[in-house]
Amino acid sequence: SAVISQKPSRDICQRGTSLTIQCQVDSQVTMMFWYRQQPGQSLTLIATANQGSEATYESGFVIDKFPISRPNLTFSTLTVSNMSPEDSSIYLCSVAPGQRALYTEAFFGQGTRLTVV
Amino acid sequence: ELKVEQNPLFLSMQEGKNYTIYCNYSTTSDRLYWYRQDPGKSLESLFVLLSNGAVKQEGRLMASLDTKARLSTLHITAAVHDLSATYFCAVDTNDYKLSFGAGTTVTVRA
Numbered sequence: 092s093a094v095i096s097q098k099p100s101r102d103i104c105q106r107g108t109s110l111t112i113q114c115q116v117d118s119q120v121t122m123m124f125w126y127r128q129q130p131g132q133s134l135t136l137i138a139t140a141n142q143g144s145e146a147t148y149e150s151g152f153v154i155d156k157f158p159i160s161r162p163n164l165t166f167s168t169l170t171v172s173n174m175s176p177e178d179s180s181i182y183l184c185s186v187a188p189g190q191r192a193l194y195t196e197a198f199f200g201q202g203t204r205l206t207v208v
Numbered sequence: 209e210l211k212v213e214q215n216p217l218f219l220s221m222q223e224g225k226n227y228t229i230y231c232n233y234s235t236t237s238d239r240l241y242w243y244r245q246d247p248g249k250s251l252e253s254l255f256v257l258l259s260n261g262a263v264k265q266e267g268r269l270m271a272s273l274d275t276k277a278r279l280s281t282l283h284i285t286a287a288v289h290d291l292s293a294t295y296f297c298a299v300d301t302n303d304y305k306l307s308f309g310a311g312t313t314v315t316v317r318a
Contacts, residue, residue: 122304133296133308134251183250187304196241197304202250 093118093188095200103206104174111170112203114184119164122187124197125157129180137182140167174207181205210235212299214309221287221316229282229312231297239300240280242271244293245311251296254282287316 094117104110114123123140138148138159146159160168171178184200211234221227231240239258243251255264257273257280264271268291270283280297294313298306 124305126306133310134298134306135308136305139305181250185304185306196239196253196256197300197306198253199251204248 093120093186093198095184095186095198097184097200097203099203100201101204101206103208106175106207108174109170109172110174110205111168112182112184112205114167114169114186114200116165116186116188118188120186120188121164123161123167124185124187125159125167125169126183126185126199127180128183128202134183137169140169171205174205176207179205179207210237210299210301210307212297212307212309214297214312217310217312219312219314221284221291221314223288223316223318224286227284227287227314229284229295229297229314231280231282231309233278233280233299233307235301236275236278237299237301240273241298241300241306242269242280242282243296243298245296246293254295284314289316289318292316 096115098113125137126134128134136149137152138146140146140159140161142161158170181202181204183202185197187197213232242254245251255271260275262273268285273280292315294311296311297309
């Protein structure tokens with residue numbers, strides 16, 4: 092398994108500002124993902140954070156709104172830019188630490204609860 | 209586009225009785241997950257199902273997978289209050305990207 096630390100665990104932000112969420116893993120991982128969970132909703136994949144290249148975004152999510160960095164194999168950041176109340180959600184980092192053929196699974200961080208006022 | 213349908217969305221359980229949550233998905237997959245989420249918390253992995261006919265059990269929870277029917281079930285035996293939570297199924301489309309069902313909010317009453 093992998094130990095994932097997300098910071099901050101929660102924050103209250105003013106609309107129009109930006110927040111950067113950090114995801115730190117205790118081992119090198121190939122794949123890192125960012126998900127959003129809006130209040131009372133399920134989880135939706137935002138993007139895949141690729142080491143050494145730009146992130147790959149899912150439909151409905153764009154780089155200008157959710158820029159992602161992946162400087163190495165243990166760390167990634169997600170920025171929520173120009174926030175509005177609709178961005179109030181839990182943001183979760185997920186990692187897949189090993190080779191699929193070796194039977195590994197995706198693990199989730201504890202999440203960042205963001206409230207935009 | 210992969211669709212994951214979970215039902216029921218809300219489940220009020222009586223203590224001591226048995227219940228089932230269903231998860232249907234629309235395309236082939238080699239991996240299906242069940243997670244539990246308590247209010248304000250992250251996801252707790254319950255089961256990973258890898259193959260057709262897979263069955264896993266932990267305590268009062270048992271999950272199974274029928275890849276031909278594209279159906280997974282989460283069976284709860286003799287419900288207790290501690291099982292109150294939201295349960296999600298998630299389908300892995302062969303690259304660790306997960307598509308989640310809508311979630312089933314379970315409330316166990318005496």
